[in-house]
Amino acid sequence: MTAEAVRARQRRWNLDDNAVRNLGLVGVLVVLVVIGVVTRPELYADPTWVRNNVLTILQQASAIGVVTVGMTFVIVGGGIDLSVGAIIALAGVWSTTLATQSYGALGMIFTALVVGLAVGVVNGVLISYGRLVPFIATLAMLVSARGLAAQISGKQTQVSTNDTINNLATTRPLGIPLLVWLLAVVVAAGWVLLNRTTFGRRTVAVGGNPEAARLAGINVKRHTLMLYALMGLCCGLAAIMLTSQATSAQAAMANLYELDAIAAAIIGGTLLSGGRGTIVGALFGVLVFSTITNLFAINNLSTEVQNMVKGGIIVAAVLIQQFRYRSLTQLLKR
Amino acid sequence: MSAGTESRRAGADTVLRLTDVVKTFPGVRALDGVQLAVRAGEVHCLLGQNGAGKSTLIKVLAGVHHADGGEISWLGDPFAPATPQAAMRAGIATIYQELDLVDDLSVAENAFLGHERSRFGFTRRRAIATSTREILARLGHPEIPPHRLVKALPAAGKQIVSMARALSHDARLIVMDEPSAVLAHDEVENLFRIIRDLTANGIAVIYISHRLAEIREIGDRVTVLKDGRTTAADLPARTTPTRELVGSMTGRSIEYLFPARPAEPAAGAPVADPVLVVQGLTRHGEFVDASLAVAPGEIVGIAGLVGSGRSELLETIFGARRPDAGTVTMDGHRITGVGSAVRRGMGMAPEERKSQALLLDEPVYKNMTLASFAGFAHGGFTAARDERAAALRTADLLELRPRDVDRPARTLSGGNQQKVVVGRWLLGGTRLLLLDEPTRGVDVGARAELYQVIRGLAEDGVAVLLVSSEVPEVLGLADRVLVMREGRLVHEAPADELDEDTVLDLVMAGSLLEGEPA
CATH class of the missing domain: 3.40.50.300 (P-loop containing nucleotide triphosphate hydrolases)
Known part of the structure; x- marks a missing residue:
């Protein structure tokens, strides 16, 4: 089929590139499920197990999903944040100190959100007003935030004794875990924010062509700062979600979350150079990764193999993306 | 050798x-x-x-x-x-205007860049240094050490290295x-x-x-x-x-079709107060002591060569560059940055459309509303339908082709992309439009349309400040012409009192004088 025919078909079905990519990711999910069915048919024979397994996948995707939404904003806005795992660790540790726990569940939630926001603001100020390259600024934050988390916790695992927090991970309103509801709300809010608000429009403009945005009167620096602040806030929320799942927090928590979040955003169709990205794609990216993790878990396979497969998927996704983009631009040149 | x-x-x-x-x-x-x-x-x-x-x-x-x-x-x-x-x-060796040297390599490495002499993949540093020294001596600059990093050289030295590279072939x-x-x-x-x-x-x-x-x-x-x-x-x-x-x-090979200027206002008619006043604006190394004023409905053109400081002047007026001295005022209000310039009703179509003005992958209507989408929004929520409708009206006004505001800006021709940039400021209720090379890369037919659009804007009371290196364009379109040369505004006259040769003489005269033996 010629490229023109593909485009004609896309037009007929009213599909844009993003929809095509998302359909592709759904296809990947289907393939993964099929592999699961083929490898463990006895498990998939039990409908209750299947239902619970899907909820497990979603629950495992919840915290990283929230981070990926924030990451999508940062990358679309032309930046990158390598410090998200470290911010989560710092927020998690800070909110589970004995002193913080004495203020109850709301105190802990408030602390996690404020710590996340504050670290995000520091990142943003360094990048937009200090003119540090985002890669460097957040790399420095990655090291120092985890260091501070280790300092605060004395390298000990801090157990949460707050039942309200611990129950967040186990309550199931309408049969669906609260954390999954939370992810759904964040994804929906992120979609609206990116696609339907002035904030989202500015994000695309700042990432797509900062000079054009500046000359159109958009305050690029302030907006960049706000993007990192939003990222920090997402990390604070993710810290609470992870703490409730583990009923504890430690300086090593959320390890390599930055890589998972960036990878999920990228295979979801977010352009690493900024200016283009979708929240729905990012969600699918997260789901693909957590489904793979689950697939390996039910087959009792090692996480080492799992990491190699993840790496392969990232490379494949970006290659496909580049190929599609190239064929599209060639089409336009003709 | x-x-x-x-x-x-x-x-x-x-x-x-x-x-x-x-x-x-x-x-x-x-x-x-x-x-x-x-x-x-x-x-x-x-x-x-x-x-x-x-x-x-x-x-x-x-x-x-x-x-x-x-x-x-x-x-x-x-x-x-x-x-x-x-x-x-x-x-065939070429010495480019923008020197194509790698700052962090040495003089010798730059001279032999792309055809390094090597043996088994190892560069022959000594042989290259010797050859470079010979070439530099031939160029009359034996004092430039081949191992010095290029970034440590003055501009003239870099020029010599660029020539050495040409001679190394x-x-x-x-x-x-x-x-x-x-x-x-x-x-x-x-x-x-x-x-x-x-x-x-x-x-x-x-x-x-x-x-x-x-x-x-x-x-x-x-x-x-x-x-x-x-x-x-x-x-x-x-x-x-x-x-x-x-x-x-x-000698013109393209017929420029300029819209007629409005008739002279009757003698004694009140002259409108200028909307833009620039006084003593200076940026060291770019332009010096620039003063000008533009009245509503007036098109003022600045003629000058690339490098005369005209684009820098325009960007400084717009607040995108910080002046070293002087003031810019709109209706008596100081302009301190792009934000205040846009709020006061200034708009600019910059020289580099693609890199400075457009989001190439975004649809036309979002490009058109880039400076005004917040005004369409309700409580922070963008109103895409209203934006699209407004963009379509502007597209009709500017005769945008194709008449499709959902198409990515990348797919438009140069002239139509320029219309999108100009249209951006029409949507914002702009009262002063700064145009930097508005017809660069625009074909002849579309040029005539753009001229018509610009004149039409002026008739509606918009003040226009135009920069172009095409002298006929400035003369044909503007009411009043300022000639810029080497960072200074050297001449000012009504457009109909100037002809092309005079302006070219003025634009180049300084160059002529400078090139003459003292």
Whole structure:
């Protein structure tokens, strides 16, 4: 089929590139499920197990999903944040100190959100007003935030004794875990924010062509700062979600979350150079990764193999993306 | 090392001949029938206004661009270099206007960049240094150490390194694109000495300069380009009258269709207060003490060459650059940055549409509302439908083609992209429009439309400040013309009191004076 025919078909079905990519990711999910069915048919024979397994996948995707939404904003806005795992660790540790726990569940939630926001603001100020390259600024934050988390916790695992927090991970309103509801709300809010608000429009403009945005009167620096602040806030929320799942927090928590979040955003169709990205794609990216993790878990396979497969998927996704983009631009040149 | 070791060729031998060479870019015919014949051992000068096609022409010779039509013969054989390396191997070296040096490499490494001498993959540092020292000595600059990093050299030194690179190839033809632009006066003398040395060895030189005096001094023959065509070829460089050269540069091959100016206001009619007042604006090294005013409904044009500081002046007025001295006021309010400029009703269509104005992958309507979408929004939520409708109305006003505001901006032609940028400011209720090279890369038909649009805006009371290196455009479109030269506004007059030759004389006069021996 010629490229023109593909485009004609896309037009007929009213599909844009993003929809095509998302359909592709759904296809990947289907393939993964099929592999699961083929490898463990006895498990998939039990409908209750299947239902619970899907909820497990979603629950495992919840915290990283929230981070990926924030990451999508940062990358679309032309930046990158390598410090998200470290911010989560710092927020998690800070909110589970004995002193913080004495203020109850709301105190802990408030602390996690404020710590996340504050670290995000520091990142943003360094990048937009200090003119540090985002890669460097957040790399420095990655090291120092985890260091501070280790300092605060004395390298000990801090157990949460707050039942309200611990129950967040186990309550199931309408049969669906609260954390999954939370992810759904964040994804929906992120979609609206990116696609339907002035904030989202500015994000695309700042990432797509900062000079054009500046000359159109958009305050690029302030907006960049706000993007990192939003990222920090997402990390604070993710810290609470992870703490409730583990009923504890430690300086090593959320390890390599930055890589998972960036990878999920990228295979979801977010352009690493900024200016283009979708929240729905990012969600699918997260789901693909957590489904793979689950697939390996039910087959009792090692996480080492799992990491190699993840790496392969990232490379494949970006290659496909580049190929599609190239064929599209060639089409336009003709 | 030197190409001169070959038998000295007779001066009349034509080494390079271009016949009807054509090069098109999307929406532009950059070269549209260029004729050029260069002999061995001569200095052949290329003369033309900005945008005449000189840079494209040398890039075709250097293998950066490929000609779409016509014939190029080099040493008697057809010539179509696929890559810059191929052109260099064939013996054509180019010294670009923007020096293409790597700051963090040494002088020697830069001179031999791309054809490093190596043995088993290891660079032969000593051999390269020795050769570089020889070349530098030949260039009259034995004092430049081959191991010095290029970034530690002054501008003139970098120019020498760039020339050393050209000489490090066994070049039979060296193309120099405004080599004197960054040189002090005595350095220019040295440059001429080097050029004479080269030509005495039978090497041909294509010399591009805006400075007529230099062309008189060093040139043998002159070929003039205008709108991508050769308008005069092989004129004797020393004896051709200036009037004839300037005439060939400006002799119009494109009919510009300018809308009529409004009738003169009746005598005694109240003159509107200027909306924009600029006083003593200065940015060191860019422009000095610029003062001007623009009234509602008035089109003021600034004529000047690239590098005269006109674009910098415009961006400073818009608040995108911080002035070292002076003030910009809109209706008496100080402009301190882009934010306040836009709030006060200023809009700018910058020189580089693609890199400074457009989100190429975003739809047209989002590009049009880039400066105003917050005004359409309700409580932070964008109103795409309202934006689309408003963009469509503006598109109709500007006769945007295709009339589809959902199409990515990338897919539009240059002229229509420019309409999108201008349209952006119409949506914002702009009262002062700054236009930097509004018709660059815009084809002739679309130009006439843009002129009509700009004039129409002025009739609706919008003040327009226009910068263009195309003198006829400034003269035809503006009510009042300011001439800018080397960072200064040197002349101001109503457009109908000026003609093209006068403005060109003013624009280039400083260059002429500077190029003359003291």
